[in-house]
Amino acid sequence: MKSTETVFHIYDSLPTLHKTLAYKVARDLDAAIAAKGSASLLLSGGNTPRPFLVQLAAENVDWSRVTVGLVDERWVDPESGASNENLVRSELLANGAEAATFVGMYRPGETAAEAVVGVEAAYKAFFPFDVVVLGMGSDGHTASLFPGRPELEGLLNGAALCGAAEAPTEPKERMSLSLHAIASAAHCYLHIEGGAKLAVYEAALDGDDVDIMPVRAVLNHPDIALEVFYA
Numbered sequence: 367m368k369s370t371e372t373v374f375h376i377y378d379s380l381p382t383l384h385k386t387l388a389y390k391v392a393r394d395l396d397a398a399i400a401a402k403g404s405a406s407l408l409l410s411g412g413n414t415p416r417p418f419l420v421q422l423a424a425e426n427v428d429w430s431r432v433t434v435g436l437v438d439e440r441w442v443d444p445e446s447g448a449s450n451e452n453l454v455r456s457e458l459l460a461n462g463a464e465a466a467t468f469v470g471m472y473r474p475g476e477t478a479a480e481a482v483v484g485v486e487a488a489y490k491a492f493f494p495f496d497v498v499v500l501g502m503g504s505d506g507h508t509a510s511l512f513p514g515r516p517e518l519e520g521l522l523n524g525a526a527l528c529g530a531a532e533a534p535t536e537p538k539e540r541m542s543l544s545l546h547a548i549a550s551a552a553h554c555y556l557h558i559e560g561g562a563k564l565a566v567y568e569a570a571l572d573g574d575d576v577d578i579m580p581v582r583a584v585l586n587h588p589d590i591a592l593e594v595f596y597a
């Protein structure tokens with residue numbers, strides 16, 4: 367029996383969603399800074415987050431006290447348009463959050479599997495996390511926790527903070543936070559947009575097989591008080 371409730375926030379416009387989620391995340395960061403002098407924010411990539419990141423960059427946060435990391439990364443050069451580091455640097459850091467400390471995942475000259483030790487050590491330095499913002503794919507993946515993958519069991523049940531993963535589409539090579547890392551967050555958000563994603567979310571609610579829909583592991587986690595932002 368899940369001990370925490372999922373809160374579902376629905377908006378009548380995408381701009382309202384982006385502004386409201388940005389405001390909520392900014393206040394979460396403010397509270398963490400007030401409580402312990404620092405804050406950590408872990409962001410997902412893909413297409414959905416871009417306008418939210420722009421709104422977040424405009425929020426009045428003491429970014430010099432914030433460490434920004436990634437929920438997952440496509441194993442491509444950070445100059446690539448497919449890079450989640452590129453997305454965060456261009457839409458958040460360059461737009462107002464320049465003072466934040468960014469800790470990426472991609473390590474040139476290493477495979478994702480080779481980089482796990484280094485990324486694990488780098489992320490342990492600001493673990494547990496304060497804010498995690500997740501997305502969700504049409505196949506029910508979140509982060510780079512993809513259905514049917516051999517690495518999924520370890521990423522869902524292990525004590526590591528991250529691990530190498532593989533996506534079904536290019537760029538296939540990935541690094542992902544583990545469920546353990548995601549569940550450490552004081553505030554965990556799922557940002558989804560459009561009817562198709564809503565249908566996937568509803569399908570995820572209607573079952574518990576995490577191997578076919580890994581996002582269920584987040585929805586059903588007893589320690590994650592998930593807040594879904596949808597428009």
Ligand SMILES: O=C(O)[C@H](O)[C@@H](O)[C@H](O)[C@H](O)COP(=O)(O)O
Nearest residue numbers: 410411412413414501502503509
């Ligand atoms: O690297 C990534 O792609 C993300 O971290 C991934 O988990 C994303 O949240 C979903 O794939 C949804 O992506 P869209 O927002 O592009 O639909």
